[in-house]
Amino acid sequence: MSETGRTRRRRRTREETEADLLAAARRLLKRDGVLAGVNLREIAAEAGVNHGQIYQYFGSRQSLLRAAAADLVERQSVDREGHWELPFAERRQAMFRHRLDEPELVGLEALLALDGDEGFSAFPRFAQTCQSLDRDRDEGALPEGSDAVAAHVMTAAAQMGYVVFREAYARDTGIPLEELDERAARAFARMVAGLAAPSSEGESAE
Numbered sequence: 001m002s003e004t005g006r007t008r009r010r011r012r013t014r015e016e017t018e019a020d021l022l023a024a025a026r027r028l029l030k031r032d033g034v035l036a037g038v039n040l041r042e043i044a045a046e047a048g049v050n051h052g053q054i055y056q057y058f059g060s061r062q063s064l065l066r067a068a069a070a071d072l073v074e075r076q077s078v079d080r081e082g083h084w085e086l087p088f089a090e091r092r093q094a095m096f097r098h099r100l101d102e103p104e105l106v107g108l109e110a111l112l113a114l115d116g117d118e119g120f121s122a123f124p125r126f127a128q129t130c131q132s133l134d135r136d137r138d139e140g141a142l143p144e145g146s147d148a149v150a151a152h153v154m155t156a157a158a159q160m161g162y163v164v165f166r167e168a169y170a171r172d173t174g175i176p177l178e179e180l181d182e183r184a185a186r187a188f189a190r191m192v193a194g195l196a197a198p199s200s201e202g203e204s205a206e
Helices: 003-007 014-032 040-047 052-057 061-080 088-101 103-114 126-138 148-173 177-196
Strands: none
Touching: 014 040, 014 052, 014 061, 014 103, 040 052, 040 061, 061 103, 088 103, 088 126, 088 148, 088 177, 103 148, 126 148, 148 177
16 A cells, blocks of 8 residues: 555544644644734644635634634533532632633633624623622622622633733743742732622721
8 A cells, every 4th residue: 555545534524624623723823823813724734624614614714713712611611510619719719720721722812802803702601600600699708799790800801811921921020930820829819809808888998
């Protein structure tokens, strides 16, 4: 048998082709950076498929990137059973650690947001989030009458922002990245604890 015959791949299913395209998009973004742009022909070549299949399966560059982000979220959700049952402070601290472990996903989400993709959702499970926030208030994990949604939004912004800029922060401060991550995690925990603490009437703002 010729070398070509031995190495010829079997025909891929649609699911396999889509998975290959998503993986190729993530590899190229990691290699070239988000500002280099996403070339659909390069992604197709990296995945070993005809570039027309990208349009056939995803329709657009934004749709492909959105699917890549959703695929990462889905893969990770398997390892996060019980996350929604944690009290507010523990849940947000766990998410901060999760974001540190998944800079690729944060980069994809930031790219979609900056690209103005109206199909992108920063909170794809917002209904479930609201259920957890309601329980937090009912059980005292958040102060009664607190703006739970704003607390969720601002802690999410802090998580995302830190992960996007952490390498630049480490360079500018001269703090090794691993050490900075630990110090930032402790600072974030104090921030979240402040949001979760009952407020005293007449308490002065610092």
